[in-house]
Amino acid sequence: MPSPPDSTRVRRPVSVRRFRAVDDAPGSIAVAGFVRAALPSAPARVLEVGAGAGELAEALTQAGYDVLAIDPAAQTPHVRAVPLHELEVSAASFDAAVAVVSLHHLEPLEESCRRLSELVRPGGVLVIDEFDVARFDERAARWLIDARGESLAVEHRDPEVLIAELRHHLHTLDDIRKALDERFTVGEPVRGPYLYRWGVPAGLREPEEELIATGGLPATGARLVGRRR
Ligand SMILES: C[S@@+](CC[C@H](N)C(=O)[O-])C[C@H]1O[C@@H](n2cnc3c(N)ncnc32)[C@H](O)[C@@H]1O
Numbered sequence: 018m019p020s021p022p023d024s025t026r027v028r029r030p031v032s033v034r035r036f037r038a039v040d041d042a043p044g045s046i047a048v049a050g051f052v053r054a055a056l057p058s059a060p061a062r063v064l065e066v067g068a069g070a071g072e073l074a075e076a077l078t079q080a081g082y083d084v085l086a087i088d089p090a091a092q093t094p095h096v097r098a099v100p101l102h103e104l105e106v107s108a109a110s111f112d113a114a115v116a117v118v119s120l121h122h123l124e125p126l127e128e129s130c131r132r133l134s135e136l137v138r139p140g141g142v143l144v145i146d147e148f149d150v151a152r153f154d155e156r157a158a159r160w161l162i163d164a165r166g167e168s169l170a171v172e173h174r175d176p177e178v179l180i181a182e183l184r185h186h187l188h189t190l191d192d193i194r195k196a197l198d199e200r201f202t203v204g205e206p207v208r209g210p211y212l213y214r215w216g217v218p219a220g221l222r223e224p225e226e227e228l229i230a231t232g233g234l235p236a237t238g239a240r241l242v243g244r245r246r
Pocket of ligand 1: 066067068069070087088089090091099100101102116117118119122123124129
């Protein structure tokens with residue numbers, strides 16, 4: 018279809034353009050939308066746990082939030098290189114915390130979640146986007162291995178090996194919820210697709226969702242919102 022003339026061209030809303038930085042990876046706009054919808058309105062002070070390269074933190078900053086992004090593997094100046102349990106800032110200094118597929122990596126899990134509860138003020142919001150390794154079964158492993166092809170290391174192309182390795186290294190969603198339970202009230206997870214975001218070619222969200230709908234794949238993604246008591 019040809020583009021409309023300039024005078025009638027549909028402009029992207031400001032909020033979407035601000036998330037341009039996280040627009041490239043499959044699913045990133047959906048994640049940013051979920052996070053924005055769950056956060057209190059800007060301005061608010063937000064801690065991002067496991068921020069990776071800091072794209073979401075940057076987008077939130079552009080949207081008016083005061084963000085501290087942390088990640089022990091940080092390689093960019095705007096993400097502080099520290100694990101959650103060692104973060105030294107004043108107690109109750111955040112209105113909200115965001116964690117996008119990072120809580121399953123936290124070590125030690127209980128101590129890290131306790132630290133998180135000290136940092137978020139009572140009444141503050143916790144926004145969680147997760148992968149639930151307990152649901153990653155042989156069907157999911159086969160789908161991922163096929164979708165990833167040669168981008169997956171040879172030793173991970175065996176479903177049993179891949180499942181065993183992930184279960185060995187990652188916390189389940191149940192374990193994460195138990196660790197948060199002491200001081201956060203966390204809502205029930207909204208389950209959905211996740212594999213399409215895991216280094217696979219673009220365009221696989223719908224096929225994954227169709228398979229979840231027909232029982233061909235487990236829903237390995239989970240989104241939760243909690244509140245600090
Ligand atoms: C799967 S990556 C997700 C990165 C980013 N949130 C994203 O969506 O692209 C998980 C991140 O959690 C970080 N991480 C691991 N242990 C952590 C800890 N104890 N405290 C904070 N972040 C941690 C890792 O270094 C890694 O960058």
